Amino acid sequence: MKTNILIVIFSVFFHASCEKSIIFPGDFEPGIALTFDDFWLNINPLMEKYQAKATFFLTDPLSISQETAEQLRYFQSIGGEVGSHTMHHYDIEDYVDQFGMNAYIQREVIPSIRLLDSMGLDVSSFAYPYGSIGKNSKRALLKYFRKIRGVAGDVENSEETLVEKLGNFYIQGSFIDQVKKMRLSTIVEALKKAKRKRAVLVLVGHLGYPDPKADWNTSIELVDSIMQYAHENGYKFYRVKDL
Ligand SMILES: [Zn+2]
Numbered sequence: 308m309k310t311n312i313l314i315v316i317f318s319v320f321f322h323a324s325c326e327k328s329i330i331f332p333g334d335f336e337p338g339i340a341l342t343f344d345d346f347w348l349n350i351n352p353l354m355e356k357y358q359a360k361a362t363f364f365l366t367d368p369l370s371i372s373q374e375t376a377e378q379l380r381y382f383q384s385i386g387g388e389v390g391s392h393t394m395h396h397y398d399i400e401d402y403v404d405q406f407g408m409n410a411y412i413q414r415e416v417i418p419s420i421r422l423l424d425s426m427g428l429d430v431s432s433f434a435y436p437y438g439s440i441g442k443n444s445k446r447a448l449l450k451y452f453r454k455i456r457g458v459a460g461d462v463e464n465s466e467e468t469l470v471e472k473l474g475n476f477y478i479q480g481s482f483i484d485q486v487k488k489m490r491l492s493t494i495v496e497a498l499k500k501a502k503r504k505r506a507v508l509v510l511v512g513h514l515g516y517p518d519p520k521a522d523w524n525t526s527i528e529l530v531d532s533i534m535q536y537a538h539e540n541g542y543k544f545y546r547v548k549d550l
Contacts (some may be wrong), residue, residue: 335473337502338543340550341533342456342480343525344392344434347371348515349378354385357534360544364392364456365436368422376426383428388546389454390432391419399441402507408447416451432456432547436510449476454547456480458511462489462497465522469497469506470550478550480509483529486522491532498542507545 341361353359363382365371372479379389393415402411416433423430431453435441438458448455459467459479468481481497483489494510501508510533512525519526537544 316350335505335507336543337469337505338545339498339501339533339537340478340480340505340507340545340547341392341512341530342434342472342510342547343512343514344436345396345513346515347375347379349382349528350527351385351387353527353531353534354382354387357538358386359390359534359538360546360549362385362388362390362432362456362547364390364432365423366392366396366419366436367394368419368426370396371422371426376428380427386544386546388548389423389428389430389434390434390454390456390547391416391423391430392434393436394419396436398437398439398443399435400439403441403444406454408444411444412451413446416448417458420451433476434547445477454478454550456509456511456547458482461487462508462510463493468509469501469504469508470509471504471506473550474548478509478547480511483510483533484523484525485520489525489529491529491536493538494533498537498540502542507543507550509550 344364345366347363347365369526381388393410420430433448433452434456440457445455455477459465459481462481465481467479489506497508513523516524
């Protein structure tokens with residue numbers, strides 16, 4: 308019995324020290340976290356082609372068809388993550404000002420987790436609609452999620468979107484939508500910076516917009532070329548929950 312207790316104590320300490328050691332920046336394998344908000348577009352073929360990973364933050368889960376749910380389960384099985392992006396995509400700041408944080412959690416957050424969960428999707432991350440973070444919302448949200456993703460500046464000049472330490476509960480990404488007129492070369496430069504810093508570049512796009520040419524949609528060709536470059540140049544793909 309005593310030995311068992313000692314083993315437990317030892318493993319707890321050993322585990323704790325391992326956990327601690329992974330937060331040093333030097334231990335981070337440089338890579339990329341591709342995240343997409345709002346809608347789903349079946350990128351499973353691209354994921355398989357480049358052994359890539361990505362995270363989709365889906366809003367309005369009631370509108371997800373059975374066929375889409377099937378694709379999402381497959382996406383999850385090959386390394387994709389599905390996160391919550393609320394029920395109705397309200398701006399959290401406006402919503403909370405009007406109805407309070409508790410209402411936001413009860414009406415916008417919990418039903419979204421439950422619905423995605425009922426489709427067999429393992430939800431542990433959240434992304435703020437419009438990147439609006441509201442006031443003091445992170446603590447309330449972290450009762451339901453392990454990770455929260457926000458948005459920061461442009462790819463070319465945003466240090467905030469390079470995650471240098473594992474274990475941050477809040478991370479930010481830069482937009483790569485068409486409105487940004489993003490070129491692969493800009494992303495390649497940011498990836499090289501990530502490699503020098505042993506960091507992870509976090510990007511935010513939208514796929515599956517009803518109008519693929521819309522400003523706030525990302526071209527699938529760009530996603531294909533980012534994944535190809537990352538794959539061929541030894542960058543690791545991360546999901547939000549991995550960071
Ligand atoms: Zn959104």
